[in-house]
Amino acid sequence: MATILRIVTGVLAAAGMLAVVGQVPADEPASTIIRPASQPASKPFDFQEARNVVANYAKKAGIKDIQPVLNLGNNVALKLTLIPPGEFVMGSPKEEQPGRYDWEGPQHEVVIGKPFYMGVYEVTQEQYQAIMGRNPSNFRNPKYPVEQVGWEDIEEFCKKLSQKTEKTFRLPTEAEWEYACRAGSKTRYFFGDSAETLGDYAWHCKNSKITTYVVGQKNPNPWGLYDILGNVWEWCSDYFASYEDAKQTYPIGKADKFRVMRGGCRASLVTYLRSAFREGAAKDYSVGFRIVMEIKKP
Numbered sequence: 570m571a572t573i574l575r576i577v578t579g580v581l582a583a584a585g586m587l588a589v590v591g592q593v594p595a596d597e598p599a600s601t602i603i604r605p606a607s608q609p610a611s612k613p614f615d616f617q618e619a620r621n622v623v624a625n626y627a628k629k630a631g632i633k634d635i636q637p638v639l640n641l642g643n644n645v646a647l648k649l650t651l652i653p654p655g656e657f658v659m660g661s662p663k664e665e666q667p668g669r670y671d672w673e674g675p676q677h678e679v680v681i682g683k684p685f686y687m688g689v690y691e692v693t694q695e696q697y698q699a700i701m702g703r704n705p706s707n708f709r710n711p712k713y714p715v716e717q718v719g720w721e722d723i724e725e726f727c728k729k730l731s732q733k734t735e736k737t738f739r740l741p742t743e744a745e746w747e748y749a750c751r752a753g754s755k756t757r758y759f760f761g762d763s764a765e766t767l768g769d770y771a772w773h774c775k776n777s778k779i780t781t782y783v784v785g786q787k788n789p790n791p792w793g794l795y796d797i798l799g800n801v802w803e804w805c806s807d808y809f810a811s812y813e814d815a816k817q818t819y820p821i822g823k824a825d826k827f828r829v830m831r832g833g834c835r836a837s838l839v840t841y842l843r844s845a846f847r848e849g850a851a852k853d854y855s856v857g858f859r860i861v862m863e864i865k866k867p
């Protein structure tokens with residue numbers, strides 16, 4: 570994986586495309602923005618505390634459904650959870666060694682101005698089959714995450730899913746993904762700095778026997794997201810780009826054919842499962858994904 574990223578970064582540098590452009594900021598009132606990033610680094614965001622933050626935000630914003638479940642037909646469900654808006658510090662500090670790459674920095678404050686729903690699990694094979702009528706995965710089980718999926722396949726998946734449900738589905742931006750993964754933590758992993766307990770939360774090279782697993786078997790992060798680290802890599806909507814000159818509100822990578830994927834996978838080193846770790850690959854590279862459902866008017 571690191572080889573892929575080095576190639577990507579080299580191409581970007583050669584093309585002079587290391588800048589990051591920002592999207593138009595939302596006009597979300599500042600009063601609705603919570604600041605989980607203010608949690609001290611030594612105290613990762615607690616699960617109950619996170620639930621309270623979500624419940625309080627939902628009440629204030631008039632959002633009735635914190636964990637909607639959509640029916641995709643044939644007894645296939647899609648469960649999502651509310652991620653409230655907030656601010657966080659994206660990227661890792663230079664001292665986050667071993668395994669840190671320069672493109673994880675510089676750290677920068679990011680505002681996620683709007684709430685969104687995110688898939689509680691990676692998209693599974695039965696969900697993908699229900700929407701796309703096909704299943705490209707190598708490790709086959711309806712409840713395993715779908716893999717062997719390219720970035721453009723997901724565009725098609727989101728379009729079809731949006732049409733079927735009359736909602737708006739898309740990939741998370743890289744900033745949304747890291748914000749959701751960190752869940753208020755500033756530590757290497759959302760549960761702390763040590764990889765000793767990583768196996769309680771994630772499938773990775775040391776415990777997976779290199780296969781994928783039924784989603785949701787490990788402990789979730791404080792927002793209630795399962796397998797956000799490990800199992801399968803998760804595509805983000807962004808192009809792979811440097812954080813230099815990154816805009817702070819709704820950052821999104823500058824156009825190029827390489828896209829970002831996050832979270833590491835069943836075969837990854839533990840350092841690849843750090844919250845700040847970034848990987849880039851061509852759009853037809855085959856991994857997995859997790860989706861976002863937009864909230865129009867919170």
Ligand SMILES: [Ca+2]
Pocket residue numbers: 691796797798799800801802803832833
């Ligand atoms: Ca994952």
